[in-house]
Amino acid sequence: MKPALTLALVFVTVIVFSGCFSGATDKVKMTYGAPKAYVTNEAIPATTTDGPIAYAPNIPPLVDNDTVAIRVDIQHKKITVANGVCFWAWTFGDSIPGPVLRVRVGQTVKFSMVNRSNLTAEVSPPMPHSIDFHAAMVNPHDKYRSINPGETLHFQWTANYAGVFMYHCGTPVILQHMISGMTGMIIVEPQDGFPGKVDKEFAIVQNEFYLKPKGDSLYETDVASARNRQPLYVTFNGKSKQYVQQPLQVKAGDRVRLYVLNTGANLTSSFHVVGTIFDKVWIDGNPDNEFRGMQTVLLGSSNGAIVEFVVPEKGTYVFVDHSFASVEQGAVGLIEAK
Amino acid sequence: MKALFIIAAIAGACLSFQAPPLKKATVYLFLQSQCPCIYNHKETFGSLIKTYQSKVSFTAVFTGRKETDKDMQQLISDLGWRLPYKKDKDHTLLRQLKPRVSTDCVLVDAKGKVLYVGAIDDGPLNMGAVKNFYLKDALEAYVNDRPVRVSSAKGIGCTLSD
Numbered sequence: 001m002k003p004a005l006t007l008a009l010v011f012v013t014v015i016v017f018s019g020c021f022s023g024a025t026d027k028v029k030m031t032y033g034a035p036k037a038y039v040t041n042e043a044i045p046a047t048t049t050d051g052p053i054a055y056a057p058n059i060p061p062l063v064d065n066d067t068v069a070i071r072v073d074i075q076h077k078k079i080t081v082a083n084g085v086c087f088w089a090w091t092f093g094d095s096i097p098g099p100v101l102r103v104r105v106g107q108t109v110k111f112s113m114v115n116r117s118n119l120t121a122e123v124s125p126p127m128p129h130s131i132d133f134h135a136a137m138v139n140p141h142d143k144y145r146s147i148n149p150g151e152t153l154h155f156q157w158t159a160n161y162a163g164v165f166m167y168h169c170g171t172p173v174i175l176q177h178m179i180s181g182m183t184g185m186i187i188v189e190p191q192d193g194f195p196g197k198v199d200k201e202f203a204i205v206q207n208e209f210y211l212k213p214k215g216d217s218l219y220e221t222d223v224a225s226a227r228n229r230q231p232l233y234v235t236f237n238g239k240s241k242q243y244v245q246q247p248l249q250v251k252a253g254d255r256v257r258l259y260v261l262n263t264g265a266n267l268t269s270s271f272h273v274v275g276t277i278f279d280k281v282w283i284d285g286n287p288d289n290e291f292r293g294m295q296t297v298l299l300g301s302s303n304g305a306i307v308e309f310v311v312p313e314k315g316t317y318v319f320v321d322h323s324f325a326s327v328e329q330g331a332v333g334l335i336e337a338k
Numbered sequence: 339m340k341a342l343f344i345i346a347a348i349a350g351a352c353l354s355f356q357a358p359p360l361k362k363a364t365v366y367l368f369l370q371s372q373c374p375c376i377y378n379h380k381e382t383f384g385s386l387i388k389t390y391q392s393k394v395s396f397t398a399v400f401t402g403r404k405e406t407d408k409d410m411q412q413l414i415s416d417l418g419w420r421l422p423y424k425k426d427k428d429h430t431l432l433r434q435l436k437p438r439v440s441t442d443c444v445l446v447d448a449k450g451k452v453l454y455v456g457a458i459d460d461g462p463l464n465m466g467a468v469k470n471f472y473l474k475d476a477l478e479a480y481v482n483d484r485p486v487r488v489s490s491a492k493g494i495g496c497t498l499s500d
């Protein structure tokens with residue numbers, strides 16, 4: 001073979017292979033940092049959220065703009081964790097976990113947050129809170145600052161990486177704020193959307209509840225048991241065994257995509273669906289991190305994943321944290337295929 | 339009669355030899371039993387108590403009207419401090435000393451003059467890294483008879499009301 005031809009073949013091969021190995025992430029123009037955050041003292045809005053949000057297992061629509069405005073307020077609110085078990089939680093929006101947010105790579109999120117703890121404090125006194133977006137690349141000291149009751153925080157950030165990310169309150173003592181309910185999921189879609197088509201998609205957020213009885217059905221957070229990593233409940237989307245009572249509905253043959261996030265605050269999740277195999281797993285929700293044919297995905301505290309599977313036939317499929325103590329503590333649900 | 343006079347004189351002399359108890363300066367630490375913010379200062383405030391307690395009194399003050407003795411004692415015990423506490427349910431100290439939030443402390447000298455009011459330090463505002471040891475600096479100045487340079491600083495804590 002002539003040297004010139006050999007060289008050309010090598011060149012073509014390199015081009016082809018580098019194309020194969022460069023993921024969507026490599027094509028993104030990264031945006032680092034953002035303008036300084038600021039705090040205002042305006043009238044507290046009537047609703048606790050604004051912009052495209054949904055509560056898990058639902059997923060909000062994507063806003064197809066270069067910017068998206070999202071407001072998620074903080075409140076102190078009584079939350080039910082299991083039958084006959086409630087406690088005064090600290091929440092983003094109206095629930096534990098906080099609302100699911102959805103943005104796209106390259107999109108600038110214009111975020112605001114009112115600390116409404118002065119309006120709704122019952123057991124806990126009004127107190128400072130904050131928000132830390134794992135999906136953002138900004139100066140945490142500035143954007144993730146704590147704001148006082150009644151204040152509104154404003155900052156923006158631009159999404160660089162696709163994935164399933166956690167957000168949480170970062171006000172010290174962080175463990176106390178996290179076990180009081182201040183965690184949630186944000187989905188960042190690749191610029192061209194997640195590859196492939198699916199028939200159904202759901203958001204599943206796993207977390208632990210560390211509670212002790214306070215009287216009747218009222219409980220309170222228990223930092224001591226949190227430090228000992230001994231939860232009373234481990235739940236999917238904030239309520240013990242809720243999808244056993246009300247299974248997620250799919251059809252036989254459906255390709256299902258689950259956005260899974262373990263918000264901890266302490267333990268890992270061994271997420272598994274009985275009766276199927278994960279055709280694709282994107283670790284931390286980024287399609288560049290793809291695994292095939294997995295039985296279980298291991299999520300450390302604050303890890304996310306997207307799992308896709310085909311529902312092989314009619315039946316009831318159980319999803320669990322395959323660390324079985326967690327199942328007994330509530331981390332079990334059903335997917336019903338008709 | 340003369341003997342009685344002598345006894346009275348001796349007793350009077352003894353009494354006059356007994357120095358009046360020295361009034362110490364006091365650090366009032368304002369707390370809410372349901373507010374976790376004070377855990378940010380568990381070690382730092384605990385060591386301030388140990389270092390300065392021979393020269394300065396330390397007292398916790400709870401302003402919440404619904405707070406119980408059990409809750410207050412539980413918090414202090416969880417923090418691992420030997421610290422007496424006062425209940426300020428009528429908010430006399432709150433109005434007089436003007437702390438902004440729980441975890442704020444007030445250093446009052448022996449004559450009742452407020453030398454410092456505010457945060458123990460700025461750790462919670464700096465992701466745990468303390469850059470300004472406000473209360474320690476104020477105490478150090480006081481015990482060395484120097485003026486307190488920073489007399490107030492903003493802290494992070496819960497609203498001090500009911």
Ligand SMILES: [Cu+2]
Pocket residue numbers: 090128129130169170171177182
């Ligand atoms: Cu918080």
